[in-house]
Amino acid sequence: MNSIPESVIVVGGGENEEHEVSLASAAAVAEALQDAGYLVDPVTIGRDGIWRLGEQVLGQTPADSLTAVLPALGHADVLFPAVHGLLGEDGTLAALCALTHTRLVGSDLRAGAIGMDKGLTKLVAESVGVRTAPGRVIAAAEIGAIDFEGAVVVKPVSSGSSYGVSLVQDAAQLSDALRTAALFDRRILIESVVRAREIDVAVIREADGSCWAPPPLEIHASGVFDTDTKYDGSAQFTVPAVLTTDESAALIRDARTMFDALGCRGVARMDFFLTADGPVLNEVNTMPGMTAFSQVPRMFAAAGVDYPELITRLVHGATVPGPVRQEALRGTT
The missing domain is CATH 3.30.1490.20 (ATP-grasp fold, A domain)
Structure with missing residues (x-):
């Protein structure tokens, strides 16, 4: 059984177009953990691939800086990867944690890589009976x-x-x-194009292995919910979404089916279109936005789990990613 974590490295930034969004998530996560009494080391990955520990620049090249950050990974109880997109959410940081045997908040390499690939996600959805757009x-x-x-x-x-x-x-x-x-x-x-209501569903796996979903959220936006709409404040959210019992059950069923099929851990957000014939999966986010005002925390708040409690639960549920290790099999027959 994992010991109670005391020190957490929170990683933000990244080498992709979501760099600034990730910095906001990482700052919010770090503040919540500090307020909860954790020892927090904030780490930033620059757009140039150079890692920074607090204000300290670690090395002159990506390879040098990665080497320099490894001792910090070795001494931390948990890594919280608030890096969205490529070279972060896609399983890259999960692979690093697997190699260093560092407990990770969130999904492992396989779930991150498949969830980031919209084409592969569609194939997984088809295999488990979750509808997607043609x-x-x-x-x-x-x-x-x-x-x-x-x-x-x-x-x-x-x-x-x-x-x-x-x-x-x-x-x-x-x-x-x-x-x-x-x-x-x-x-x-x-x-x-699927013309329907846009509904998000969050799913979390707790430290004890239990899995559940808070009330879904509905997005109200004119036209496509694109990059500008996501961050210019024009989109509106309703949480809990106004749904029938059958609609809510179908959305949560499909979200949990995808969560399990991908092998997700921590929290993931499944984005759906709700049509007259039921849910249609749009995409999967294995490391969704994590400020207090992002969609996932809003959904958990509607279930009575406030932002600091959500972040603490994610840290408590952190595990070493990767295949079952031999020491876990000792004593079995």
């Missing part, structure tokens, strides 16, 4: 040979906060949308 993944090299019928959404396969996402209403807009997506990924997802 679509296909193409390579950036195929841009000139693509046509379509009807409105579509164009997305980079692995990118967060809706960066590179475009709503395409006619064929004349398609080339520009594909080129925009290609700035963020060499693989591009083209999906049919």
Whole structure:
């Protein structure tokens, strides 16, 4: 059984377009843990890949700075990776923790990597009976040979906060949308537009292994819930979302199904469209926004779990990521 953690490294920043969003999540997490009495070491990964421990720059190259931060990882009880997007949420930091045997808040390499890849997520969803929008993944090299019928959404396969996402209403807009997506990924997802209510569901796995979901949240936005809408304050949220008993049950069932199918730990946010025929999965976030005003904390607040308590529960549930280790098998037959 894990001992009660006392020291936590909170990592923010990262080498992707979600750098500033991640800094906000990391600062909020660090403050909540400090207020709760934890020893907190704030670590920032710069856009240049250089790590910083507090104000101390660790090395002149990414390799040097990673080497310099390893002793801190070795002495910390838990790492809280508040890095969204590539080279963070995609399992990169989970892999580092697996190699150093450091307890991690959140999902391991496999869940992070698959959850970040929208194409693979669709395949997993299909295999467990969770509906997604009709679509296909193409390579950036195929841009000139693509046509379509009807409105579509164009997305980079692995990118967060809706960066590179475009709503395409006619064929004349398609080339520009594909080129925009290609700035963020060499693989591009083209999906049919689903016109429905947008509902988020959070799922948490507690330290004792139990798994549950707070009341879902509804997003109210004009048009696509894109990057600008997410951060300019124009979107409105209703939590708990106004749902029938059957609608809520279907959304939570599908969210938990995906959480288990991906092997998620900690907390994850599943984004759905709610149609007349039931939920349609949009995407999965294995390290969602974590300020007190982000969607996930709002949902847990509606269940009576305030922000400091949520962050503390996530730390208590931290585990060493990776396969079952041999010492865990000793004494078994």
